Amino acid sequence: MITRGEPLAGLTCDQMVTYFEAVPDDDRVFKALADPTRRFLLDLLFARDGRTLTELESELEMSRFGVMKHLRVLEEAGLVVTRRSGREKLHFLNPVPIRLIHDRWIDKYTERHASALADLKAELEE
Numbered sequence: 409m410i411t412r413g414e415p416l417a418g419l420t421c422d423q424m425v426t427y428f429e430a431v432p433d434d435d436r437v438f439k440a441l442a443d444p445t446r447r448f449l450l451d452l453l454f455a456r457d458g459r460t461l462t463e464l465e466s467e468l469e470m471s472r473f474g475v476m477k478h479l480r481v482l483e484e485a486g487l488v489v490t491r492r493s494g495r496e497k498l499h500f501l502n503p504v505p506i507r508l509i510h511d512r513w514i515d516k517y518t519e520r521h522a523s524a525l526a527d528l529k530a531e532l533e534e
Contacts, residue, residue: 434513436486437509487506
C-alpha cells in the first residue's frame with residue numbers, strides 16, 4: 409500500500425510520452441515548412457533538382473549532420489525524395505504535399521467570398 413507523500417519506486421514525472429497514433433501528414437508538412445533552413449533547402453531543390461548532400465551543404469553555414477537532420481525531416485514529410493546514383497544520394501523536390509496543403513488549407517479561403525471581400529475593401533478605400 410502506498411501512503412501519501414511516499415515516492416513511487418521507479419516512477420518519475422520527467423518521462424517522455426510516446427504516442428502510438430500516426431501523425432497526420434499535414435502536421436509533418438507544416439512542421440517541415442516551419443523552419444527557414446528547410447524552406448531554403450526546398451528553394452535550392454526547386455531551382456535545381458537532384459542535388460547531393462555535399463552540394464546542399466555548401467549553400468548553408470551549418471554542419472553536414474545539421475543539413476542531414478533537416479533533410480530527414482523533409483523526407484519524413486514527403487517533401488523530398490531521394491534516389492541513389494552510384495555512391496551518391498540525390499535529393500529531389502516533391503511538390504505534391506505542398507499542393508495538398510494549398511488545396512486543403514489555403515485555396516478554400518481564396519475562393520469567391522474572400523475575393524469579394526477584397527474587392528469591397530479596395531472599393532471602400534478609393
